[in-house]
Amino acid sequence: MKGSPRDEAVRLVEACRREVAERLQEVDELALANQRRVLEALWAERVTASDLQGSTGYGYGDEGRDKLERVYARVFGAEAALVRPQVVSGTHALRLGLFGVLRPGDHLVFATGAPYDTLEAVVGLRPAPGSLAEWGVSHTVVPLADGGSVDLDGVRAALTPRTRAVFFQRSRGYSDRRALSVAELEVSFRALRAERADLVLMVDNCYGEFVEDREPTHAGADLVMGSLIKNPGAGIAPTGGYVAGRAEWVARAADQLTAPGLGAEAGPSLGVLRLLYQGLFLAPHTVAQALKGSILAARVLECLGLEVSPRWQEPRADLILAARFGDPDRLLAFCQAVQGAAPVDASARLEAAPMAGYEDQVVMAAGTFIQGGSLELSADAPMRPPYIGYLQGGLTFEHVVIALEEIARAYLEGASAAARTAGTTPEPKPANAPGKR
Template identity: 65%
Template sequence: MNRYEIEDLVGTAEAEIEPALKRIKKTTLDNQRKVLEAFWSERVSQADFNGTTGYGLDDEGRDKLERIYALVFRAPAALVRQQIVSGTHAIRLGLFGTLRPGNHIVFASGGPYDTLESVVGIRPTPGSLAEWGITYTIVPLTESGSLDVKAIKNAVKPETTVVMFQRSRGYSQRPALTIDELEQAFNNLSAYRPNLLFFVDNCYGEFVETREPVEVGAHLVMGSLIKNPGGGLASTGGYVIGEADLVEKAAAQLTAPGVGAEIGPSQHLLREFYQGLYMAPHTVGEALSGSVLAANVLARCGFKCSPVWDEPRSDLILSVEFDSADNLLLFCRAVQSAAAVDSFVVPQPAPMAGYDDEVVMAAGTFVQGGSLELSADAPLRAPYFGYIQGGLTYEHVRIAVENILSEIFSRNGPENPF
């Protein structure tokens, strides 16, 4: 298949996905309005970008940003800090802030993401929840990939404090949890046990829909600024958002009891945090549009993708199935070759902190690990699935898809690309 044939294929796919792209634009508009209204309400000014050093006391720009996040996410309080280095770190703050020895946590959407296994103690690690006498139960999803509310209820014990939900599919083949599905589960479970706390790993889900988990009953949501809410501009950071007392407990874990959110210098990062949040609805819309295009084009070439192009989405991740480790690596390397940064690098599988399996990462990004940017990664384990996400502009994803197909067909031929 030559370049012109590939361009024709992608052009045909673009025509077919137009209704899905219009739906994404409507979501983007609603979310952009929500962010702007929060900026207007808090009267953002140039002075808010100045930042602080040292202890970070009386940092009005930082505190105002957190009030804006609370408004956008429809929550009582927010902790948004550069000192939170990842989504896993943010979740760790929420869990350790709330749980106490003897408590029990239910993972309601199957096993937690790989890097959380060490936090919980599923994989024995110094400093885990297990060392503090906190136990857990994992509730698998149903065969269709939905929450099994009946099984979650059966897993709840007298000592259960938190029910944890992972919105994104992570490294699995189940669909992302929609806000409607979370709302139904929260309502059902809170009627069963009113004192349960619902925590949500919100990574990859922010601004994909018009509502966020706190709006439908989540008590705490956590995520990373180098994913959706940073808009591709935040160079580090994470957030914990929800009930004020729970956010305060998380802040005490981040710094120290007694000082909590009062300290933490913002230094030179506030402008990119503000501008990143401002850009986030648009940039997430670009990434979603690119994901829909990639799903359609790859399906036309014989790949099994999840979600398919016209399925509703609640996160950014597109899963692509492969028949071998070699073909998975070929795909990731093709994604890397289409990156704006480090396009000449050849990704290799390697051990990575927090994972049992070797991981291959195609991550030619401006921000290290910034998965709102076009990237692809996978644990090297059977069955073989690659997970592609992000794209700061739709045009980049379109060009990347063309380059990926060209690379694949030139190596394996059009009759059997993989």
């Protein structure tokens, strides 16, 4: 006998949870390896309680800040790192790296297709004052090959004598493609190094930190950049971003953040060092919680009839789960269900709206403790065909389980209402539905 939509939703999520149990155990092993890497970096730098205090004003002589950056460098397998609360977003971190490396007359190649929406104005793909294009830096976008891999022949063909840097975006962003693993990036790095040893290999690392047991800098990237209100801040860093890689390029990024001649010497930590240290310490575990939630969500949404990427059995290279809706109303309803399961602003009514940095209207389900903190459970999407929603985060696996129950309940209630109108009876696909790989 069938129960209420809520009862059906709970049963569905529990059945899916049993089905993906082996994959969840694999993520626990990953978390252990990454936790060891972070702890060993903290031990090597001899972090003490006094390092957590921070500085004001100019920030000169802030040993706790400088030590945190050395810890990050060790964790990322890099020569140096810049980790600052003055970096307001991943886009800001990317801008620091790009403007640090590139000079007027240089040429930049995007090896993974068009960059994330908010970077378009930075580069000049969309006209904007102060863009790289306005400063005389040209660019070429090389689409990914069939299957979503880097088109190395296309990248090689795009290189010119003026090409200074090749840029890789690890995550799918708002594009309909898979994320790239560190191993895949390493193949590209080696091929391009053999072609041109002078190229600067840059990686947008947002959503990828601690999803694997290596970072792109371990595999040969010259510079990686990301946000502390995503993976490495573990949901408790109140703001900030990082740049890590070769010391020369990190120093140039620091000059962009402050001023030439000041670089990393200036910049107060403003009382947030404890949260930044603690966030990094917690990041391997918290990212694993979100990663397990993403695997379970993939199976649950698939059972509800949605096309998702990546599927639950497939390897992960970032935290983002894409679900194809094909209809703006269905996409908005999904985001509303995610918002309704949030710990903050659960009663908010969502609407798509213009947002700084985006060309399309965007809907964002983000009932988060940190504004924009997308390691917390959130969903967002540009309102454009084919109307794909992007789900990420979850500070605890338990929250994701409960949220998926609410999402499934809302879906089943909506499907039941539609079926009553059409005179049919909907059935979710069972958790052991044929066709899964």
